Amino acid sequence: MVEIVAPRKRECERCGRVDEWDPDKQTWSIVTKDGTKQSGNPHCLHEWDINGTFNPLAE
Numbered sequence: 001m002v003e004i005v006a007p008r009k010r011e012c013e014r015c016g017r018v019d020e021w022d023p024d025k026q027t028w029s030i031v032t033k034d035g036t037k038q039s040g041n042p043h044c045l046h047e048w049d050i051n052g053t054f055n056p057l058a059e
């Protein structure tokens with residue numbers, strides 16, 4: 001049995017920014033940790049670890 005799970009979190013492989021999926025707003029929001037937004041480098045083009053290559057069926 002295969003269960004497809006939509007990504008709920010993504011992390012930039014370049015600057016370390018972390019986003020979380022907000023199902024209510026249907027958008028990504030920056031994760032806040034210890035009162036600090038994990039926004040990474042604002043000039044980064046962001047290489048999301050799920051971007052384009054996310055495959056829930058991957059082995």
Ligand SMILES: [Zn+2]
Pocket residue numbers: 012013014015016017040041044045046047
């Ligand atoms: Zn980045």
